[in-house]
Amino acid sequence: MEPFVTVGGSPVPLLVDNVDTDQIIPASFLKVVDREGLSGGLFHGWRFLEDGTPDPGFVLHQPKHRSSPILLTGENFGCGSSREHAPWALQAWGFRVILGLGFADIFRGNAHRNGLLTVTLDAETHRSLLASIQADGDAQVSVNLEMQEVTLPDGTASSFEIDAFAKHCMLQGIDPMGHLLEQLPAIEAFEAGHDGRGNGFSIQKDAGTS
Amino acid sequence: MSGRPRTLFEKVWDRHLVSGPVQDGMPSVLYIDLHLIHEVTSPQAFSELESRGLGVRRPDQTVATMDHSTPTEPGVSMRDLDILDPRGADQLDRLLSNCTRHGIELHPLGSRYNGIVHVMGPELGLTQPGMTVVCGDSHTSTHGAFGALAFGIGTTEVGHVLATQALLMHKPKTLEIKAEGMLPAGVTAKDLILGIIASVGIDGGTGHVIEYTGSAIRSLDMEERMTVCNMSIEAGSRAGMIAPDETTFSYLKNRPGTPSGPGWREAVAFWESLPSDPGASYDRSVVIDAAVLEPMVTYGTNPGMAIPVTGRIPDPNTLPPGQMKGLGKALSYMDLTPGSQVCGREVQAVFLGSCTNSRISDLRAAATILDGKKVAPGVRMLVVPGSEQVKRQAEAEGLSEVFLAAGAEWRNPGCSMCLAMNTDRLGPGEYVLSTSNRNFEGRQGPGGRTFLGSPLTAAATALSGRITDPREVM
Ligand code: SF4
Numbered sequence: 073m074e075p076f077v078t079v080g081g082s083p084v085p086l087l088v089d090n091v092d093t094d095q096i097i098p099a100s101f102l103k104v105v106d107r108e109g110l111s112g113g114l115f116h117g118w119r120f121l122e123d124g125t126p127d128p129g130f131v132l133h134q135p136k137h138r139s140s141p142i143l144l145t146g147e148n149f150g151c152g153s154s155r156e157h158a159p160w161a162l163q164a165w166g167f168r169v170i171l172g173l174g175f176a177d178i179f180r181g182n183a184h185r186n187g188l189l190t191v192t193l194d195a196e197t198h199r200s201l202l203a204s205i206q207a208d209g210d211a212q213v214s215v216n217l218e219m220q221e222v223t224l225p226d227g228t229a230s231s232f233e234i235d236a237f238a239k240h241c242m243l244q245g246i247d248p249m250g251h252l253l254e255q256l257p258a259i260e261a262f263e264a265g266h267d268g269r270g271n272g273f274s275i276q277k278d279a280g281t282s
Numbered sequence: 283m284s285g286r287p288r289t290l291f292e293k294v295w296d297r298h299l300v301s302g303p304v305q306d307g308m309p310s311v312l313y314i315d316l317h318l319i320h321e322v323t324s325p326q327a328f329s330e331l332e333s334r335g336l337g338v339r340r341p342d343q344t345v346a347t348m349d350h351s352t353p354t355e356p357g358v359s360m361r362d363l364d365i366l367d368p369r370g371a372d373q374l375d376r377l378l379s380n381c382t383r384h385g386i387e388l389h390p391l392g393s394r395y396n397g398i399v400h401v402m403g404p405e406l407g408l409t410q411p412g413m414t415v416v417c418g419d420s421h422t423s424t425h426g427a428f429g430a431l432a433f434g435i436g437t438t439e440v441g442h443v444l445a446t447q448a449l450l451m452h453k454p455k456t457l458e459i460k461a462e463g464m465l466p467a468g469v470t471a472k473d474l475i476l477g478i479i480a481s482v483g484i485d486g487g488t489g490h491v492i493e494y495t496g497s498a499i500r501s502l503d504m505e506e507r508m509t510v511c512n513m514s515i516e517a518g519s520r521a522g523m524i525a526p527d528e529t530t531f532s533y534l535k536n537r538p539g540t541p542s543g544p545g546w547r548e549a550v551a552f553w554e555s556l557p558s559d560p561g562a563s564y565d566r567s568v569v570i571d572a573a574v575l576e577p578m579v580t581y582g583t584n585p586g587m588a589i590p591v592t593g594r595i596p597d598p599n600t601l602p603p604g605q606m607k608g609l610g611k612a613l614s615y616m617d618l619t620p621g622s623q624v625c626g627r628e629v630q631a632v633f634l635g636s637c638t639n640s641r642i643s644d645l646r647a648a649a650t651i652l653d654g655k656k657v658a659p660g661v662r663m664l665v666v667p668g669s670e671q672v673k674r675q676a677e678a679e680g681l682s683e684v685f686l687a688a689g690a691e692w693r694n695p696g697c698s699m700c701l702a703m704n705t706d707r708l709g710p711g712e713y714v715l716s717t718s719n720r721n722f723e724g725r726q727g728p729g730g731r732t733f734l735g736s737p738l739t740a741a742a743t744a745l746s747g748r749i750t751d752p753r754e755v756m
Contacts, residue, residue, distance in 0.1 A: 090484060090485070094722040095722065100728075102350075103370055105373055106325070146607070154418060156323070174485060181439075185438045236308060248450050253446065
């Protein structure tokens with residue numbers, strides 16, 4: 073995973089609340105054993121017309137938005153299925169930051185573990201950012217994780233919260249697996265004293281009778 | 283035990299805490315007792331392990347099934363899939379080889395205990411009170427019905443658990459949902475949870491673990507409790523829990539995974555210590571009056587957009603601003619008119635299945651309504667049992683005969699039309715009354731439109747071909 077450096081660009085406004093992960097990447101694109109083909113499935117139900125051709129009116133297809141690394145959305149983005157294919161697909165498309173009014177728990181964790189930053193804006197900042205974008209489709213913002221700050225098109229800075237560990241991992245470009253592996257001695261020690269229930273439930277191996 | 287009164291969640295959390303946060307903002311290390319895996323969200327995790335040269339640390343605490351992309355047509359085997367669905371076959375092959383290589387118990391397609399992961403775990407007695415259970419699937423919340431702390435994780439975390447049997451986590455808050463009163467006749471656990479979600483909102487539980495309490499919850503059987511906990515994630519909560527009691531213990535007795543003899547008595551004694559202590563406090567509490575609930579159906583494109591089957595669809599223009607966001611978009615996708623009734627709307631399909639409502643009691647409930655009657659002409663009804671065990675039981679009880687005689691399709695177990703990864707899917711514009719858990723746009727097939735409801739509502743709707751209040755045909 074790449075270390076997160078300051079990201080700048082003109083946010084792509086996808087102003088829908090409660091965007092679920094089935095919209096971000098439909099189940100038919102989950103039939104993979106790797107991460108292939110996910111950007112083609114991104115927002116598939118919304119990006120394509122009934123005849124299968126790309127909808128030129130959909131915001132992601134507008135030329136000025138095609139290469140922006142920042143998505144601006146509404147409340148509760150990423151609700152529903154735990155599929156990590158959702159952040160993978162957003163990243164494969166080129167997004168590095170999602171600005172919104174709130175994120176579902178599983179999605180946010182999945183995104184951060186892959187270096188895709190989610191930023192929860194307060195309602196006022198969200199409104200003023202949206203107004204700037206509507207006035208000037210090319211309005212720029214910049215997102216600085218180190219400082220936990222979004223610089224808005226008018227130059228004002230708005231701070232955001234993020235948990236310290238996710239921030240550390242993203243800035244360093246490390247997957248938390250390393251941290252967890254360092255805990256192995258503690259995990260083993262814990263296991264030795266952990267009640268056996270739940271550790272020995274394995275049922276007979278005759279189960280595979282197909 | 284002395285000390286501060288603790289909730290069920292806190293007891294289970296504390297008992298699995300390898301280490302707390304070393305400083306503010308740092309996660310805890312939480313030990314995982316049971317890790318369930320399936321073909322769709324595990325392959326990349328195994329690849330990650332391989333690329334790091336890591337093995338599976340506790341294969342004996344890991345159990346796998348094939349469910350999401352499997353076919354449900356009777357007679358289709360894994361070998362046929364190579365031709366019918368090579369990409370699906372690839373996933374199944376990969377799961378098989380990963381499990382074989384790492385010594386993980388797998389219940390493959392067609393085998394005796396195969397089933398939807400959240401049906402299989404509980405019926406094998408793998409899920410037990412006081413455990414931590416995870417799976418790369420958001421409906422892992424189902425297992426909380428037993429008083430386990432059970433939640434869905436992403437694929438990177440699947441890798442973490444495979445490699446270490448632990449997870450890095452921030453401690454969530456707690457939300458008590460207290461449902462009091464008796465559910466009226468014809469109103470099921472599915473209606474209760476749809477009512478709860480409509481009332482707390484689809485992100486009302488974000489950041490929280492729910493504990494369901496109250497007399498309405500206590501009087502539910504285990505399958506009903508699973509239906510409730512299953513949809514906790516649709517209220518934004520990764521986990522929903524119910525305190526274990528006699529109902530829980532009698533369900534678990536003599537399951538393949540539960541102890542017997544002295545081990546059983548020890549287990550029960552431990553399980554009895556789990557319910558929240560008197561005076562334990564929650565970060566938030568909500569009270570629901572179960573006695574006034576009606577059968578619920580959804581009309582929109584998220585599970586919070588639900589109304590009593592006798593009710594009218596809200597009008598985006600008359601709602602206070604900020605309420606029910608996205609309603610206009612949802613109604614246009616559903617092609618429904620604000621202020622109109624859902625009852626009486628035509629459907630082209632009825633789906634009885636999914637980890638929410640595919641257990642034996644769900645099939646029995648639907649069969650009582652369908653018995654001796656016919657599914658309406660032009661309506662396709664799919665009955666998909668949650669597991670091989672449910673399927674066999676239903677066949678032994680003659681339920682499959684009832685479904686077939688009514689003109690429904692009797693399928694093999696799997697997720698099926700719940701997420702439409704196989705060929706069980708709606709056509710564009712078609713409506714379904716579905717007992718599953720998500721009515722998201724396109725969830726059950728591109729362009730398909732979903733009304734969620736209970737097995738009773740599904741059966742009543744199948745008979746008339748229109749959304750029907752089940753109380754009219756009971
Ligand atoms: S039945 Fe549906 S919700 Fe349940 S595990 Fe399968 S796909 Fe997920």
